[in-house]
Every structure is written in structure tokens, then in C-alpha cells.
Amino acid sequence: xxxxxxxxxxxxxxxxxxxxxxxxxxxxxxxxxxxxxxxxxxxxxxxxxxxxxxxxxxxxxxxxxxxxxxxxxxxxxxxxxxxxxxxxxxxxxxxxxxxxxxxxxxxxxxxxxxxxxxxxxxxxxxxxxxxxxxxxxxxxxxxxxxxxxxxxxxxxxxxxxxxxxxxxxxxxxxxxxxxxxxxxxxxxxxxxxxxxxxxxxxxxxxxxxxxxxxxxxxxxxxxxxxxxxxxxxxxxxxxxxxxxxxxxxxxxxxxxxxxxxxxxxxxxxxxxxxxxxxxxxxxxxxxxxxxxxxxxxxxxxxxxxxxxxxxxxxxxxxxxxxxxxxxxxxxxxxxxxxxxxxxxxxxxxxxxxxxxxxxxxxxxxxxxxxxxxxxxxxxxxxxxxxxxxxxxxxxxxxxxxxxxxxxxxxxxxxxxxxxxxxxxxxxxxxxxxxxxxxxxxxxxxxxxxxxxxxxxxxxxxxxxxxx
Ligand code: 5AD
Ligand code: SF4
Numbered sequence: 001x002x003x004x005x006x007x008x009x010x011x012x013x014x015x016x017x018x019x020x021x022x023x024x025x026x027x028x029x030x031x032x033x034x035x036x037x038x039x040x041x042x043x044x045x046x047x048x049x050x051x052x053x054x055x056x057x058x059x060x061x062x063x064x065x066x067x068x069x070x071x072x073x074x075x076x077x078x079x080x081x082x083x084x085x086x087x088x089x090x091x092x093x094x095x096x097x098x099x100x101x102x103x104x105x106x107x108x109x110x111x112x113x114x115x116x117x118x119x120x121x122x123x124x125x126x127x128x129x130x131x132x133x134x135x136x137x138x139x140x141x142x143x144x145x146x147x148x149x150x151x152x153x154x155x156x157x158x159x160x161x162x163x164x165x166x167x168x169x170x171x172x173x174x175x176x177x178x179x180x181x182x183x184x185x186x187x188x189x190x191x192x193x194x195x196x197x198x199x200x201x202x203x204x205x206x207x208x209x210x211x212x213x214x215x216x217x218x219x220x221x222x223x224x225x226x227x228x229x230x231x232x233x234x235x236x237x238x239x240x241x242x243x244x245x246x247x248x249x250x251x252x253x254x255x256x257x258x259x260x261x262x263x264x265x266x267x268x269x270x271x272x273x274x275x276x277x278x279x280x281x282x283x284x285x286x287x288x289x290x291x292x293x294x295x296x297x298x299x300x301x302x303x304x305x306x307x308x309x310x311x312x313x314x315x316x317x318x319x320x321x322x323x324x325x326x327x328x329x330x331x332x333x334x335x336x337x338x339x340x341x342x343x344x345x346x347x348x349x350x351x352x353x354x355x356x357x358x359x360x361x362x363x364x365x366x367x368x369x370x371x372x373x374x375x376x377x378x379x380x381x382x383x384x385x386x387x388x389x390x391x392x393x394x395x396x397x398x399x400x401x402x403x404x405x406x407x408x409x410x411x412x413x414x415x416x417x418x419x420x421x422x423x424x425x426x427x428x429x430x431x432x433x434x435x436x437x438x439x440x441x442x443x444x445x446x447x448x449x450x451x452x453x454x455x456x457x458x459x460x461x462x463x464x465x466x467x
Contacts, residue, residue: 405461
């Protein structure tokens with residue numbers, strides 16, 4: 001089992017000291033920051049840490065980009081187009097920077113962890129002040145301090161990444177939040193850039209995770225999502241704690257009412273996890289289990305290390321053990337060499353598995369990954385057509401699955417409300433991730449409510465408030 005290396009306390013303290021110095025200098029100047037974050041929950045959570053550090057440095061949150069004295073783009077590189085968009089958005093800031101030389105512009109996130117992309121961006125946009133990779137997040141106060149002194153800073157460190165504990169965090173939302181349990185990934189699925197930018201798999205110490213869970217529970221968060229690229233391979237060298245055991249300990253924390261987790265890799269999903277889901281009352285009956293393809297040939301080329309049969313067997317086991325469970329998935333179409341027959345295998349798997357939602361993507365070659373160098377790349381038009389057909393099949397399945405809910409009752413955690421067809425409508429999820437819309441206003445947000453399902457609407461359910 002690999003050892004987790006934590007960033008030395010002195011190194012973190014040195015950064016927090018810089019933050020405190022900046023706070024003393026900047027306080028009262030009313031400087032504001034705005035973070036534009038792209039990509040997954042991992043990136044969103046990094047943005048929450050950046051917010052924590054920015055506020056420790058004396059900055060206040062801005063309500064819009066225009067109002068900000070410091071703009072940060074937290075980028076993602078998992079799928080294509082992101083790069084074009086980020087470069088476009090940053091390019092468009094030149095005029096504003098000319099007019100407002102005091103504006104500080106920073107770019108960070110996974111895309112900047114790719115050295116050549118970071119260097120290209122730094123060269124192309126001389127008005128960008130600060131570029132740093134994901135492994136430099138905990139050095140942010142020092143990097144910012146240099147930028148404030150007028151230096152142009154670029155800092156991208158090749159590293160498997162240590163874990164920085166104890167960074168200040170400002171969380172978005174007030175009743176549901178994320179706690180990272182592990183970083184990085186060792187799986188090297190051949191299409192995926194994550195292992196290259198997020199480094200090798202490393203798990204946080206269970207006592208640090210549980211302390212954070214207790215802290216957020218005390219702050220009033222009722223729902224916690226445990227985050228990692230592959231939570232099923234959670235393992236910490238100094239303690240005999242695997243992921244199901246971590247769930248058991250999280251379940252024992254007072255104040256937490258719902259526990260979610262993502263993402264699970266099918267190859268590592270153990271009977272112990274299924275048992276934990278079935279027996280721990282706070283662990284929600286939902287699992288996000290990316291299948292990626294229904295063809296054994298393509299699964300092998302993707303280096304997923306399970307077969308279609310193994311996946312469908314897991315689905316059966318989960319459904320057999322966990323009451324009212326819903327399963328969601330990720331699917332890629334147009335992986336190199338994918339034939340019509342392979343694609344039909346994916347369609348038939350979607351019909352057999354009965355997903356509650358499928359997040360579907362056209363394969364996009366990521367530089368440096370094995371699949372990007374494979375022959376038989378699929379034409380864009382073929383990918384597009386397959387995506388449309390897949391989405392149609394997946395919608396048909398999930399609508400079929402929705403009908404069983406009519407007449408059922410359940411508890412939702414109310415997330416928000418909006419105006420729909422002239423009526424104020426509240427919405428929230430059942431434990432199994434199904435979204436329910438029902439008549440109700442803003443006063444319900446953050447509360448647990450009983451609803452009865454009366455109808456369905458696309459991916460979601462419609463209900464009435466019982467209490
Ligand atoms: N092309 C298309 N989709 C991808 N994903 C990851 N890498 C790629 C890629 N190169 C999808 C996978 C993964 C989700 C987060 O993004 O389906 O599960
Ligand atoms: Fe990427 Fe595969 Fe790791 Fe998921 S498990 S992050 S798809 S390499």
C-alpha cells in the first residue's frame with residue numbers, strides 16, 4: 001500500500017503567514033475576486049479552497065466578473081473544446097486589462113498542469129499575471145503575493161502531488177458539500193488525461209477526513225459527498241480502513257443525514273461496498289458507475305479491466321441488495337476503432353442496465369494519452385450520430401424507469417426553487433438521486449420534505465408536498 005505524503009506543516013504555515021501579511025496590507029481596500037471554474041466536482045472543490053485562501057488574503061467575493069479586481073480561471077482538460085473556450089475567454093480580456101492595469105488575471109486547474117499548454121497560454125497572453133498547476137494550489141498566497149508585486153508568475157510542478165491538509169475553504173451552498181477522500185488516479189484508462197494531470201492515487205488519512213466531515217456537519221451541512229476519481233480503491237497505509245469502513249465511520253457522524261460518494265470504478269467495486277450501501281442508513285441508495293462502453297473489445301482497448309458481463313452482473317448484485325437503488329453512468333461514443341457492432345453493444349447494454357441517467361460524451365483525443373495515438377480514429381460526423389442515437393436510447397430507458405415512481409412517497413432534500421409555467425416550484429432529490437419538482441417556495445430550501453410522486457417530466461419526477 002502506498003504511503004501518503006503530506007505537505008509539511010511549515011510549508012503550509014509559510015503560505016498562511018503570507019496570506020495573513022497580505023490580509024493586513026489589503027484589508028479595507030475592498031478588493032474583490034471572481035473565480036470561473038470549469039469541469040468536475042474536484043475542480044469545483046479546488047475553487048472552494050482558492051476562495052478560502054483568497055479570503056484569508058483579504059479579498060472579498062465579487063458578484064460578477066466586471067466587479068472583480070482579481071479574476072481566476074480554474075480550467076479543466078478532461079474533454080475537448082475546453083481549451084478553445086478558455087483561450088477565447090482570456091483573449092477577450094485584453095481590452096479590459098489595457099483599461100484597468102491593476103486587474104490581476106490568474107489561470108490554474110488541470111489544463112495548466114499540462115506544461116506545454118501552460119507555457120503556450122503564458123506566451124500568447126502577456127497580460128496574464130499568474131499561471132499555476134493543480135499541484136501548486138497550496139502555494140497560492142505566495143504566488144499571489146509575487147503577482148501583486150508586479151512579477152509575472154508561472155509555476156507548474158511535475159509531481160505526484162502531496163496532500164495539503166488544513167487549507168482554508170469557503171464552501172458554496174449551505175446544506176450539501178464535498179469532502180475529498182483521495183486524489184489522483186492510477187488506472188490509466190487509455191482515453192483519459194486525469195492520471196497525467198492529477199498524479200498518482202493517494203488517500204487522505206481517515207482521521208483528517210472524519211474531522212472535516214464533523215466540521216461541515218457542525219456548520220449545518222446535512223449532505224456530504226465523498227469525492228475521489230476512484231473511491232473504491234481508497235486505502236491509507238497507516239490504518240486498516242478501506243472505503244466501506246470509511247463509509248461506516250462517516251455514517252456515525254452526528255448531524256450528517258445523507259452520504260453520497262463518487263466516482264466508483266466497476267473493477268474495484270466490492271461486495272463489502274454493496275453491503276455498506278445496503279445496511280448503513282445514511283448512505284444513499286445511488287451509485288455512479290461509469291461503464292464507458294458495452295463492447296468487450298472496446299472496454300479492453302480502453303483498459304477498463306472488466307467485461308460487459310461483469311458489469312451487468314454487478315448491476316444485478318447492486319439491485320438485488322440495495323432497496324430502490326438507482327444507477328447512473330458515463331458513456332463514451334466513437335472511441336478509436338469503435339464499429340457499428342461495438343456501438344450496438346453499447347445500446348443494448350443501456351437497455352439492459354436500466355440507468356437513471358447516462359452522461360454521454362463523444363470521444364475526444366487528449367494529447368499524451370494512449371488512445372490519442374491509436375489508428376482508426378472515428379469521424380466527427382459518425383460520433384455525432386452515435387451520440388444522438390445513444391441519447392435517444394438512454395432517454396427512452398429512463399422514462400420507462402420513471403413510471404414505477406407514480407404513487408410512491410419519499411423524502412427530498414430541497415435544493416432550490418424556480419418559476420415553472422407561472423408557478424413557484426421547489427426541487428430536491430430523493431436519496432437515490434431522482435430529482436422531484438413540487439409546488440413550494442424558497443422557505444423550503446435546505447429542509448427535508450416528504451413528497452408523493454404524481455407524474456414524470458423528462459429525467460425528473462413531479463410530486464406533491466405531504467409534509
Ligand atoms: N473523451 C471523451 N470523454 C471522456 N471522458 C474522460 N476522458 C474523455 C475523453 N478523452 C469522460 C468519461 C469519464 C467522464 C468524467 O468524462 O466518460 O467518466
Ligand atoms: Fe480517468 Fe479511468 Fe482514472 Fe476515471 S478511472 S479518472 S476515466 S483514468
